[in-house]
Amino acid sequence: MRGGTTFRKVSLGLLVAAIVGLATLPMIQRYATDGGFVTNSTLFNFTQMFMLIIVASSWNLTGGFTGYVDFGHGVWFGIGAYGTGVLMSKLGWPFPVAVAGAVAITVLAALLLGGPILRLRGPYFSIAMLATFVAVREIIRIVKPITGGGIGLTLPPYLNRPLFFYITLILAVVVVAFTWWLRRTQFGLTLIAIREDEIGADMRGINTTLHKITVFGLSAAITGLVGALWAYQNTFIDPDIVFVDSRTMDVIIAVILGGLGTVAGPVIGAVVLFWARDIIWANFLQFHLIVQGIVLIAIVLWVPEGIVGTFSDRSGGTTLGRLMSKRKGEPSSDEAVGSPDDEPRTVSS
Numbered sequence: 001m002r003g004g005t006t007f008r009k010v011s012l013g014l015l016v017a018a019i020v021g022l023a024t025l026p027m028i029q030r031y032a033t034d035g036g037f038v039t040n041s042t043l044f045n046f047t048q049m050f051m052l053i054i055v056a057s058s059w060n061l062t063g064g065f066t067g068y069v070d071f072g073h074g075v076w077f078g079i080g081a082y083g084t085g086v087l088m089s090k091l092g093w094p095f096p097v098a099v100a101g102a103v104a105i106t107v108l109a110a111l112l113l114g115g116p117i118l119r120l121r122g123p124y125f126s127i128a129m130l131a132t133f134v135a136v137r138e139i140i141r142i143v144k145p146i147t148g149g150g151i152g153l154t155l156p157p158y159l160n161r162p163l164f165f166y167i168t169l170i171l172a173v174v175v176v177a178f179t180w181w182l183r184r185t186q187f188g189l190t191l192i193a194i195r196e197d198e199i200g201a202d203m204r205g206i207n208t209t210l211h212k213i214t215v216f217g218l219s220a221a222i223t224g225l226v227g228a229l230w231a232y233q234n235t236f237i238d239p240d241i242v243f244v245d246s247r248t249m250d251v252i253i254a255v256i257l258g259g260l261g262t263v264a265g266p267v268i269g270a271v272v273l274f275w276a277r278d279i280i281w282a283n284f285l286q287f288h289l290i291v292q293g294i295v296l297i298a299i300v301l302w303v304p305e306g307i308v309g310t311f312s313d314r315s316g317g318t319t320l321g322r323l324m325s326k327r328k329g330e331p332s333s334d335e336a337v338g339s340p341d342d343e344p345r346t347v348s349s
Contacts, residue, residue, distance in 0.1 A: 022046065022169060026162035043161040047233070049274045050168035051226050056254040056266035057175050058222035061215050063252070064261035065188065067195030067323050068118065068212070072129030074248040075136050076220040079106045080227030081242045085153040086146060088232075095158070099228040106224030107217050114216040118209070121198070123324055137243035152238030155231060164233050168226075175222060180263045191215060195261070195318065246289065250277075253296050259308030261317035268307050 025046065028038045055077065062068045083102025087093040093101065117128050140147045147153065182188045193201040194208050202208050231237050250273065258269025280288045303310055304319040 019169070019173060023166070026165055040161045043165045047161070047164050047168050049271065050165075050172040051230060052250065052254060052270040052274055053172045053267050054168070054175050054226050055223050056251050056258075056270045057172075057179050058219045058226075059251045060255050060261070060266045061179065061182075061191075061219045063323070064255060064265070064317065065183070065191040065195065066212060066215055067198075067318070068121075068216075069126050069252075069320065069323050070129045071126040071248060071252075072131070072133030073219075073223060073251060074243060074245070075129070075133040076106050076110065076223040077227035077230070077247065078133075078136060078140070078239075078243045079109055080224030081231035081237050082140060082147060082153075083224070084228040084231045085155055085237045088155050089153045090146065095156075095232055099225065099232075102228040103221050103224050106227075107221045110217045110220035111213060114213045118212045118216060126324070133243065133245075133248070137239050140239045140243070148238070150238060150240075152236060152241075155235050155237070157235045158232065159235070164229065167229065171225070171229075176263065176267055183263055187211070187214075192261075195323070246292075249292065249296075253292065253299070255306075256296070256320055257299055257303075257306055259306030259317045260320060260323075262306070262308045265306050265308045265317060272307070 025038050026043060055073075059070060059073050062070050062073075080102045083105040084095075084098045087098035087101050088095065113132060117125065117132070120128050141149050143149070144151075190201065190206055190211055193204075193206065194211060198208055227242070231242070234241075254269035254273045255266045256269070257265075257273055258267065259265025277288070277292070280291050299306070300320055305317060309317045309319075
């Protein structure tokens with residue numbers, strides 16, 4: 001017990017030190033002489049990494065905590081990006097107001113779609129979300145007077161790398177802290193109960209529909225916010241650079257690599273994947289998607305519980321195979337339905 005407490009304290013100390021160290025990077029860039037190792041490109045790379053951490057953590061709310069594997073999660077990123085782009089370029093809204101409006105549009109879309117789509121389970125839900133992603137991308141192309149179609153939209157240029165660095169760093173810390181807190185609340189335990197046995201949770205009087213739609217909208221809001229920030233930082237959007245299939249793939253790989261259904265998993269997986277991908281691009285530029293696919297297959301086969309699950313027997317996570325093997329409302333074959341171990345457990349602080 002004492003060893004576990006010591007480990008947690010050491011881990012927390014290292015985490016705080018890492019955050020403080022990252023926060024000093026823009027200051028090093030500002031005061032370093034010519035040739036300093038921290039450049040605008042360095043800040044941009046870290047900003048992209050923070051965004052991946054945020055989106056991976058938001059995907060984990062539905063995919064890892066609730067058990068609904070979302071192959072079209074990038075649709076919320078796209079709606080957030082285009083919401084900001086349209087509100088700023090067409091209506092002239094200032095950036096903060098446009099971001100708030102884009103997040104509201106994303107949540108509204110998630111709530112409207114969540115009702116019918118969340119009635120599906122397992123691969124049916126995954127395919128439905130993938131179809132939604134493709135459909136929204138084509139709608140963006142068609143509605144040219146509003147979205148610019150394939151030509152795209154140009155946002156007012158505002159390139160401030162240190163500002164976006166700090167915004168995304170703070171947002172990443174807040175989102176990860178929020179998921180840690182949520183995992184320990186009654187709401188979080190209910191999501192885990194839905195993941196393990198949705199019919200059983202429903203029979204115990206849990207309003208599973210309300211919980212699923214709530215976490216679905218919350219996950220969409222976080223991802224839509226990242227999409228809005230990305231659009232403003234990029235200053236130009238079109239369907240081909242916003243609705244990219246590989247973006248959702250990166251998020252899924254990051255969560256599975258780190259540990260599906262854990263709090264630290266998406267963070268660790270996103271960091272490892274982001275910097276490993278640079279190595280893959282540098283050495284296998286023409287075949288990087290093939291290499292990423294092989295890596296995903298290897299993770300599912302040989303490290304199914306991810307980095308966190310492999311090195312911790314109390315991670316509370318799950319595996320992609322278990323979630324995808326479930327039919328609608330049925331527990332997977334390796335779960336003992338009705339056993340005492342399936343009862344929601346309280347988590348000590």
